[in-house]
Amino acid sequence: MDAAQNLPVAVIGAGPVGLAAAAHLLERGLEPLILEAGTTAGAAIDQWRHIRLFSPWRFNLDAAAVRLLESSGWEAPRPTALPYGGELVDNYLAPLAALPEIASRLQTGARVVAVTRAGMDKTHTRNRDTTPFTVRVEHADGETRDHTVAAVIDASGTWSRRNPLGTSGLPAIGEDTAADRISAPLPDVTGRDRAAFAGRRVLVVGAGHSAANTLTSLADLAREEPETRILWAVRSDSAAKVYGGGDADGLPARGQLGGRVRRLVEAGKIELHTGFGTSSLKSLDSHVTVEAADGRTLDADVVVPCTGFRPDLDILREIRLELDPAVEAPRELGPLIDPEFHSCGTVPPHGARILAHPDKDFYIVGMKSYGRAPTFLLATGYEQVRSVVAALAGDREAADIVQLELPETGVCSTDAGSSCDVPAAATAAGPDAGCCAAPEPVLVGFPTGLSHGRSGGN
Numbered sequence: 001m002d003a004a005q006n007l008p009v010a011v012i013g014a015g016p017v018g019l020a021a022a023a024h025l026l027e028r029g030l031e032p033l034i035l036e037a038g039t040t041a042g043a044a045i046d047q048w049r050h051i052r053l054f055s056p057w058r059f060n061l062d063a064a065a066v067r068l069l070e071s072s073g074w075e076a077p078r079p080t081a082l083p084y085g086g087e088l089v090d091n092y093l094a095p096l097a098a099l100p101e102i103a104s105r106l107q108t109g110a111r112v113v114a115v116t117r118a119g120m121d122k123t124h125t126r127n128r129d130t131t132p133f134t135v136r137v138e139h140a141d142g143e144t145r146d147h148t149v150a151a152v153i154d155a156s157g158t159w160s161r162r163n164p165l166g167t168s169g170l171p172a173i174g175e176d177t178a179a180d181r182i183s184a185p186l187p188d189v190t191g192r193d194r195a196a197f198a199g200r201r202v203l204v205v206g207a208g209h210s211a212a213n214t215l216t217s218l219a220d221l222a223r224e225e226p227e228t229r230i231l232w233a234v235r236s237d238s239a240a241k242v243y244g245g246g247d248a249d250g251l252p253a254r255g256q257l258g259g260r261v262r263r264l265v266e267a268g269k270i271e272l273h274t275g276f277g278t279s280s281l282k283s284l285d286s287h288v289t290v291e292a293a294d295g296r297t298l299d300a301d302v303v304v305p306c307t308g309f310r311p312d313l314d315i316l317r318e319i320r321l322e323l324d325p326a327v328e329a330p331r332e333l334g335p336l337i338d339p340e341f342h343s344c345g346t347v348p349p350h351g352a353r354i355l356a357h358p359d360k361d362f363y364i365v366g367m368k369s370y371g372r373a374p375t376f377l378l379a380t381g382y383e384q385v386r387s388v389v390a391a392l393a394g395d396r397e398a399a400d401i402v403q404l405e406l407p408e409t410g411v412c413s414t415d416a417g418s419s420c421d422v423p424a425a426a427t428a429a430g431p432d433a434g435c436c437a438a439p440e441p442v443l444v445g446f447p448t449g450l451s452h453g454r455s456g457g458n
Helices: 016-027 063-070 085-098 209-224 252-266 366-370 378-392 396-400
Strands: 009-012 032-036 106-108 110-117 133-139 144-149 151-154 201-205 229-233 271-273 278-283 288-292 297-300 302-305 362-364 402-406 410-414
Touching (some): 009 110, 009 144, 016 063, 016 085, 016 366, 063 085, 063 378, 201 209, 201 297, 209 252, 288 302, 366 378, 378 396
Parallel strands (some): 032 106, 201 229, 201 302, 229 271
Antiparallel strands (some): 402 410
16 A cells, blocks of 8 residues: 555445444554445445344454444443344444544445546556555435545445345346335335235245244234235255254354244244245236246245345456355455355454455455355454454554454464365364364354345445
């Protein structure tokens, strides 16, 4: 950042990780420019404010952000309490965003549409590392403006890009034309969105905790609205992944959620269809028909897509990226988080070196850094931005020493000189088989409805 040291650092997204990045930049004497597409900080989380997190407050707060808040007299929530998404916004993100140090640097209604090097596309190499970035932004006033910045931290999350219902990574045939029958992910079925679900046939598609949370909420609704019918379709041959560890789960809230879904299925309150890979949707006047690859069909009034999320990479077409070909995370991070081989407990802490791309001083952090992998932790994102900001400030020693405190395990740490590769066999042998591994049940900073879908907070 030496050549452009008087320019600000663009932080894309004002969710937990984005605001944490801003707090760390301020502590390092660097100037953040925070660009949030929504109307408020934490706008994406506000859409699932009715969802309770699995993990307590102490693992959902960033240290630099807390120091900034406490200087204003803010009092931290009870560290052992499990917050709802709305409480995360109201009691943490909103007060943080309202601080003069943050508010004066935060632009809401500012949607980033492109990032590039100033005056050069991705094919130009000469002087590239010393050339500032241009961030093109569509502002709420209708104007599009270019901002010149020294570095870019993309913490925009994945909430705006849900995975399609189709099984091949593509939308199912007819999915687009049936859009009026497909709800948003994690609808508030007993509150804000009640009218769209009460007394209707609802098909939930997906086998993660987003699905589990929606299913239990629908069961609550059905007790008051008996005509409500709940259908559940999963691609796999069983729903064991959702049921989880039950009473033996290391996080009681998560175990209770899975156990309740199992009991609802066994009691016939939820109609489970396994091995159901969605191939097409046909929207009719009165309902939508969803067809599986094997020819089975399900009729529903509304479909809830709990299929996870993926990163928006379109805005980065002019940036030189190195992405893992499977999960679309930074190349060195991809093998450590591939969900076919790893859970969140087998991912070592990582920072600027792992997250770096060929374009110097450009970083993707937070949920977006995990690409299509679903097991992201808020605590991981906080450590990412601490390391990234240290690197931008020229403190390579601090950037290279990364550590992550997890419940029940203390601190897992590594440095630039260590080898902390988690073997693919770790899942089969037990998570502790990997270096810096934590027990499988550990999740930090996951809402109950998102822990195996993709968190979409900025």
